[in-house]
Amino acid sequence: MEYRLLVVDDQEDSLLIFRRLLSSFGEIFLATNGKEACEVALRELPDIIVMDWEMPVMKGIEAVRVLKAEPRTKDIPIIMATGLKESENLKEALDAGATDYVRKPIDKQELLARVNSALRLYDSYKEINRQKEEILKQNNIISHQNEQVNSINIKLKETNKQLTKSEGNLQRMNDLKDKLFSIISHDIRGPLNTLTSLLDVFINHSGTFTVEEMRQFSIDIKSSLNGVSSLLDNLLKWSLSQMNKLELDAEEVDLCWIISQNVKLLTPGAASKEIKLIKAVEENTVAYADKNMIDFILRNLISNAIKFTNLGGAIEVTCKRDGTTAEMQVKDNGVGMDKKTLKNLFKSDRLMSKPGTSAEKGTGLGLALCKEFVERNRGTIEVESHVGKGTTFTMTFPNQQPV
Numbered sequence: 001m002e003y004r005l006l007v008v009d010d011q012e013d014s015l016l017i018f019r020r021l022l023s024s025f026g027e028i029f030l031a032t033n034g035k036e037a038c039e040v041a042l043r044e045l046p047d048i049i050v051m052d053w054e055m056p057v058m059k060g061i062e063a064v065r066v067l068k069a070e071p072r073t074k075d076i077p078i079i080m081a082t083g084l085k086e087s088e089n090l091k092e093a094l095d096a097g098a099t100d101y102v103r104k105p106i107d108k109q110e111l112l113a114r115v116n117s118a119l120r121l122y123d124s125y126k127e128i129n130r131q132k133e134e135i136l137k138q139n140n141i142i143s144h145q146n147e148q149v150n151s152i153n154i155k156l157k158e159t160n161k162q163l164t165k166s167e168g169n170l171q172r173m174n175d176l177k178d179k180l181f182s183i184i185s186h187d188i189r190g191p192l193n194t195l196t197s198l199l200d201v202f203i204n205h206s207g208t209f210t211v212e213e214m215r216q217f218s219i220d221i222k223s224s225l226n227g228v229s230s231l232l233d234n235l236l237k238w239s240l241s242q243m244n245k246l247e248l249d250a251e252e253v254d255l256c257w258i259i260s261q262n263v264k265l266l267t268p269g270a271a272s273k274e275i276k277l278i279k280a281v282e283e284n285t286v287a288y289a290d291k292n293m294i295d296f297i298l299r300n301l302i303s304n305a306i307k308f309t310n311l312g313g314a315i316e317v318t319c320k321r322d323g324t325t326a327e328m329q330v331k332d333n334g335v336g337m338d339k340k341t342l343k344n345l346f347k348s349d350r351l352m353s354k355p356g357t358s359a360e361k362g363t364g365l366g367l368a369l370c371k372e373f374v375e376r377n378r379g380t381i382e383v384e385s386h387v388g389k390g391t392t393f394t395m396t397f398p399n400q401q402p403v
Helices: 012-025 034-044 060-069 087-096 108-208 211-242 255-271 291-307 339-343 365-376
Strands: 003-008 026-031 048-052 078-082 100-103 250-254 276-281 286-290 314-322 325-332 380-386 390-398
Touching: 003 012, 003 034, 012 026, 012 048, 012 108, 026 034, 034 048, 034 060, 048 060, 048 108, 060 078, 060 087, 078 087, 078 108, 087 100, 100 108, 250 255, 250 291, 255 276, 255 291, 255 314, 255 325, 286 291, 286 325, 286 390, 291 314, 291 325, 291 365, 291 390, 339 380, 365 380
Parallel strands: 003 026, 003 048, 048 078, 078 100, 276 314
Antiparallel strands: 250 286, 314 325, 325 390, 380 390
């Protein structure tokens, strides 16, 4: 293996001797003082330096200190060549960073042995450094790969989370779809079958009915039609909502007027159960909301109250202003609800349907839509109910456009 050697001595004959003895190791560079040695070492970066102690301009010991302080040359082995014999001088050389020393006059075998030993140690040192650098490089690669793996794991976890969420949503939608199909097949078919039977009786036996019986038939037919119409309306609204096709058209809404219209519309249904439908409104109560959604909410809540109020009961519908909000309330003294029913009242994936006090049909879908529509209008809805005492729905809506 060829090496690069720097020999430093101010005596020309000594340089020639060193050059002749060390030529077998490889290429040799020469310098005549410490300063020149530092310049050549920084330029050529030799594998070893043989440095005389006593030289002009800069002594060898000073050059050693300079070279050991320089990052590019600090690891190059330096052998001091000296005629000094005191132990203190040798210790000073080793403390300055010299690797070894040879005494002058130079003994060939000693010089070759010490240079050869220093070069072998330097080779081992370089190999260790090379291995360290390779290990560091591999560690950096592994670290980078670990970061990539961690990043992928995070993405996989997020994807799994989304898949789990989607799976849950799909399951809920499937459950709800099955529930809706059940509603469509049962709650629509039932009233239609009843309606068909009533019409058959009416067609085939109308001549035998009294006026009162004809009136009752008409009431029953209208009730069946109203039930189917309400169900279809709720199903349509729900479908549009689930497909995000039900747009919000907010404006200033007169709650007093909407309450009056719904009370007028639903009074006949309440009267058929001898229920008093009372309105108590504070004039000029307005909400900034979607008029059609407010109308839907109120109609469903009043219809629900009629359904679950006993014969001779009462329902009160109110509205009032309260600072920056408008409050609307539907209160009945009907059958009420227990805590379990209240807990799941507004959940569309747990539609709850119970027959009314006069066996009226229902789906529970309307209440789930009511809550959704209230929240879409930046409002709140709360319900208080006690079994056997009645139920109160309280809603609040902003009365002005958001800034």
